[in-house]
Amino acid sequence: MKRARKKILFISNGHGEDSIAVKVIERLYEMTTTAVDIHAWPMVGDGRAYRELGIPLIGSLNLLPSCGFATLSLKLMLRDLKAGWIATHYRQVKAARSLRGKYDLVAAVGDIVVIAAAVLARSPFFFIGCAKSSYYSFRHGYTGLEKYLLRKYCSLTFPRDRLTVAELNQARVKNRYVGNPMMDDLEGRGNGFGLPRERTVIGFLPGSRTDAAENALHMLEAAAAVDQTRFHTPLLFLFAAANDLDISLISRRVADRSGPDGWEIDEFAGKNPAHGIVLKLTHPPGGEAWFVKGHFADVLRRSSVVVGTAGTANEQAVGLGKPLITFPTKGVMGKRYVKMKMQFFGPAAIEVSAGPQCIARAVVDLLADKERQKRMAAAGCERMGQPGASKAIAGEILLKRS
Numbered sequence: 001m002k003r004a005r006k007k008i009l010f011i012s013n014g015h016g017e018d019s020i021a022v023k024v025i026e027r028l029y030e031m032t033t034t035a036v037d038i039h040a041w042p043m044v045g046d047g048r049a050y051r052e053l054g055i056p057l058i059g060s061l062n063l064l065p066s067c068g069f070a071t072l073s074l075k076l077m078l079r080d081l082k083a084g085w086i087a088t089h090y091r092q093v094k095a096a097r098s099l100r101g102k103y104d105l106v107a108a109v110g111d112i113v114v115i116a117a118a119v120l121a122r123s124p125f126f127f128i129g130c131a132k133s134s135y136y137s138f139r140h141g142y143t144g145l146e147k148y149l150l151r152k153y154c155s156l157t158f159p160r161d162r163l164t165v166a167e168l169n170q171a172r173v174k175n176r177y178v179g180n181p182m183m184d185d186l187e188g189r190g191n192g193f194g195l196p197r198e199r200t201v202i203g204f205l206p207g208s209r210t211d212a213a214e215n216a217l218h219m220l221e222a223a224a225a226v227d228q229t230r231f232h233t234p235l236l237f238l239f240a241a242a243n244d245l246d247i248s249l250i251s252r253r254v255a256d257r258s259g260p261d262g263w264e265i266d267e268f269a270g271k272n273p274a275h276g277i278v279l280k281l282t283h284p285p286g287g288e289a290w291f292v293k294g295h296f297a298d299v300l301r302r303s304s305v306v307v308g309t310a311g312t313a314n315e316q317a318v319g320l321g322k323p324l325i326t327f328p329t330k331g332v333m334g335k336r337y338v339k340m341k342m343q344f345f346g347p348a349a350i351e352v353s354a355g356p357q358c359i360a361r362a363v364v365d366l367l368a369d370k371e372r373q374k375r376m377a378a379a380g381c382e383r384m385g386q387p388g389a390s391k392a393i394a395g396e397i398l399l400k401r402s
Contacts, residue, residue, distance in 0.1 A: 008397065009058070009099070010040045010050075011117050012109040014068050015208060016312030018042050018049040020130050020181045020390075021109045025053065027394035035398065039103075043092060043113060044068035059099075060091040067209060068113075069332045076332060096120035105400055107393075112146050119153050124400065127157045128393060130182060134164040135344045135383055147171040155400065158393055161385045176396070179389035182312060183319050186387070188297035193238070193275045193290070195302070201236045202363060203303030205317065207310035208242035211331030213249050215309045216241070218329075220254070220281070220289060222307070222359035224262045228286035230364055237289040240299040240313070247278050247291060254281060263289065305366050305373070307359060309333055314341070314349075319384025321377035324349040325362045348380035 008028075010021040021040065028036055040050040041059035044067060050057060062068065064083050066076035077085075099106075099121040106125035108114035111132055118125040127150060132142050142164070150157050150173045157175040159165050160182070168175045195201065202223070206215035216239060223237040241247065247268075254263045266288070267280040276298075279291040292299055296313070300306065306322045308314040309329050318324050326342075326349055328335040342351050350366065352358045366372065 005037045006035055006105065006398075007037045007103045008039070008105050008107060009103040009121075009123070010038065010055075010107045010109065011043060011059075011114045012040070013043040013062075013113045014110060014131075014311075015045055015049070016182075017110040017114075017130060018045065018047060019312060020128060021107065022049045022053055022055075023181050023184050023390040024107065024128070024393050024397070025055065027391045028397065030391075031394060031398060041095075041117070043110075043117065058095075060088070060095040062088050062092065064088060067332050069337060092117070093120065099123065105397060107397060112143070112149075115146060115149050115154070119149055124155050125153070126393070126397065126400070127154050128181065129157055129159050129164070130180075132164070133159075133161055133344055133383075134167045135161065135346065136340070137343050140340050140343060142167060142171075147173055156396065158389065161383060177385075178392035178396075179387055180319070180385035181389040181393065182316055183384055183387040184390045186297045186300065186316060186320060188301050189295060191275055191295050191298040192302060193277065193292070193295075193298070195236065199233060199236055200231065200367065201238050201303045203299050203306040203308075203317070203322065204237055204239045205306060205308035205310040205313045206239065206241070206245070207308075207313065207333070208244070209311075209331060209333075211329055211333075212242055212245050215329055215331075216245065216250060216291075217253055218354070218356070219307060219309075219359075220250075220263055221356040222363075223287065223289055224283055225356045225360035226287065226363055227360070230368070234286040234288065237287065238299050238303060239289065239291045240296045241278065241291045241293050243293055245291075245293075247293075250291065251279060305363060307363065315344075315384060318345060318348040318376075318380030321381050323366055323373045323376035324380070325352060325359065325366065326350070327352050327354045327359060329354070344383065346379055346383065348376050348383060350376075 012018045012021045040055045044062045064080040066080045096117040103123045106118045106123045108118040109128045160180045165177045204219045206212045263281045266282045269278045276292045276295040281289040306317040307325045328338045352362045
């Protein structure tokens with residue numbers, strides 16, 4: 001008798017959460033292509049990561065301006081309310097209830113939003129706790145409601161770090177630590193970008209949200225303000241650009257001088273750029289800035305220090321032991337967001353104001369302090385944990401009986 005395919009639904013609520021879910025799905029496909037039928041519900045955003053993998057999407061989407069961060073800012077909440085916050089969440093509640101009995105297992109990735117959706121779906125569910133950690137304060141860590149719902153309804157929770165395991169154990173939440181899926185697939189391709197080993201590289205992570213281009217231009221201003229006379233050879237500023245970052249916009253702003261002052265275009269690459277370098281800029285007093293696509297992990301591994309305004313990418317940087325400098329942006333990752341993330345990063349990151357001179361000074365000071373770099377690296381590795389979780393979670397999903 002032919003065994004029925006297991007129907008699995010992944011629910012996630014954000015770009016980073018979608019990416020984590022996709023890592024697990026890829027491992028499932030590596031283990032079996034015949035035993036599972038996978039759908040996805042990206043509750044925040046358009047689910048691009050799922051679409052690129054060809055995963056069918058279901059459910060009601062949340063395309064509100066805050067990108068899921070409305071609770072961090074009254075301004076963002078008001079924008080969301082004006083854009084239909086109540087109607088959006090009402091539709092999502094109805095969509096969750098309509099899922100009852102349709103899936104053998106739900107894999108929820110994120111926070112209380114996906115936990116609630118999984119509970120409403122009335123299906124057995126696993127929870128991948130990528131957004132919550134005991135390193136956060138109570139306000140941004142696991143709440144009493146989340147612990148109650150996980151204890152009562154969740155088959156198995158996968159916490160992101162060992163410190164959180166103790167908290168969940170105390171709350172009698174069934175959990176298993178298998179590593180952190182955010183740290184998977186960061187081996188890189190061995191791309192050294194044709195650079196000599198002695199060249200000092202500063203990584204820049206402008207993020208993948210709608211303000212990524214403006215973040216990148218602001219970072220270029222900060223890079224231009226770095227005092228290159230402090231170093232034997234000019235620093236190289238290596239930007240990890242998201243695939244959809246408009247490089248032509250960056251080049252136009254540099255060329256017409258309405259953007260960062262002093263940078264000049266050295267090379268604008270075509271469709272097949274060497275080493276993934278799509279744009280090269282030079283600065284007359286010294287230094288170069290390169291924008292790279294498709295080699296995110298290689299950018300991290302080649303960098304001595306990272307300056308980031310990203311979400312998941314910032315966390316992956318500290319997890320690889322890269323000292324992080326971060327600052328608030330004019331977008332959704334403003335002061336309250338950075339303050340919240342610094343609770344998690346602790347000594348693994350440095351928060352500075354958004355002024356280009358402040359960022360530049362922090363880069364120079366950190367490069368000169370090798371001992372602090374070591375302390376920051378150790379703290380980051382401890383907080384982010386080990387790789388290998390995606391494969392372990394996929395294995396647990398296949399073993400789970402309906």
